[in-house]
Amino acid sequence: MIRTAIFEDNKHLRETFELMLNTADGFTCIGAYSDCSEMMGYLEVFHPDVVLMDIEMPGMNGIDATRLIKQHFPKINVLIQTVFAEDEHIFNAICAGASGYILKSTTPDDYLQAIRDVHAGGSPMTPGIARRVLELFRQNLQPAAPKEYNLTPQEKKVLQLLVDGKSYKLIAAELFVATDTIKTHISSIYSKLHVHSGTEAVAKAIRDKIV
Amino acid sequence: MIRTAIFEDNKHLRETFELMLNTADGFTCIGAYSDCSEMMGYLEVFHPDVVLMDIEMPGMNGIDATRLIKQHFPKINVLIQTVFAEDEHIFNAICAGASGYILKSTTPDDYLQAIRDVHAGGSPMTPGIARRVLELFRQNLQPAAPKEYNLTPQEKKVLQLLVDGKSYKLIAAELFVATDTIKTHISSIYSKLHVHSGTEAVAKAIRDKIV
DNA sequence: ATACAACTCCCCCGATTTCGCTATTTCAAA
DNA sequence: TTTGAAATAGCGAAATCGGGGGAGTTGTAT
Secondary structure (H helix, E strand, O other): OEEEEEEOOOHHHHHHHHHHHHHOOOEEEEEEEOOOOOHHHHHHHHOOOEEEEOOOOOOOOHHHHHHHHHHHOOOOEEEEEEOOOOHHHHHHHHHHOOOEEEEOOOOHHHHHHHHHHHHOOOOOEOHHHHHHHHHHHHHOOOOOOOOOOOOOHHHHHHHHHHHOOOOHHHHHHHHOOOHHHHHHHHHHHHHHHOOOOHHHHHHHHHHHOOO | OEEEEEEOOOHHHHHHHHHHHHHOOOEEEEEEEOOOOOHHHHHHHHOOOEEEEOOOOOOOOHHHHHHHHHHHOOOOEEEEEEOOOOHHHHHHHHHHOOOEEEEOOOOHHHHHHHHHHHHOOOOOEOHHHHHHHHHHHHHOOOOOOOOOOOOOHHHHHHHHHHHOOOOHHHHHHHHOOOHHHHHHHHHHHHHHHOOOOHHHHHHHHHHHOOO
């Protein structure tokens, strides 16, 4: 028996969900609320397995509520169900700790299956949502856009050591050349990066290039 | 009619898929291969809508093949189907550009539905896989661990401006104080960050803190 | 053979940075 | 009221840095 709680401000929808869960085999609806004002106290007492959470609600929104739930009851699985498919909502919901994210166009059977999935440790998602998630994933991972400034191999080494906080002398020692040679390299690094000091160069180097 | 191609080294499975696609309504299997050796030339000619890709195959594996496909034919949707649910495979598949990731335990109907979903621009995933994806997502995103070094507000401002490449004089001007004051601030910043130069401070500031 | 890029080195010089130490004012906490 | 942190400011000296110039050696490409 999967103990489910509902947070949904639309009265009709809320009661439909409640009925659906109470008539379906293997489910119980142990609470249906139109907002999150009493949520924490309620969860403390009844400890549902799965929370079906709407995003748009008066008072606290479903994403902040999810964050709150996961902070205090990490074992409760939160299934977001909403009409919003915006990247920002999806992103925030995931970060808040949502276990699933389905759109409201889903059929009753799909709802039940989604709740089962969540309860079994899965993360059901509408395929369209899943695509957004994958794309967000790739975006937030790839931004390795190492700009090229035509630095020569030696200049890269010097820049690397500069970033490590080494002085001209130390860099020279490390590369077995004269300090003046390092000065020359650094001059050309500066002109290639369009900067005029070590701090600027380091900032630029870290921000859009090699470590 | 969804034009699908299959890459799967298991003969029985490959032929089952082929039969399934050719008998189902709305699908055509326009090729079924046991490895990726001739893949690119094949895709060039037949241009399938969806590729059903196995991971474990002799020769090139399905993930590298996916990367190759997406590089040259970004419009082709690749649906990974495998017995492997390891995080590393999932991660690599996503980065390679896979549009979906389903496990081989899926039923025939689910296969067809997954292919439909992919073709419609969705990303079907087994709920268990989806959970892994969400967790990978959170992992690769959260490491925003802004270390605190007990810098005072003014010191933070100074550090910020230092990172921007400003000289002591300029910082002093910007904060309406004497240059010597900036000297003092920078001294305490250095001792708090345990560094001994501007470049080190900037590197540390960017790497594990503000800005 | 002649360029050209990359790497090397040297000198000069002024500006900037770094490291000492001291010291006052303000403001909030003890 | 005393204490302490934060911010302010100053002085001095050594070291480093940044910009300018010129110049020699490789090696590759034309």
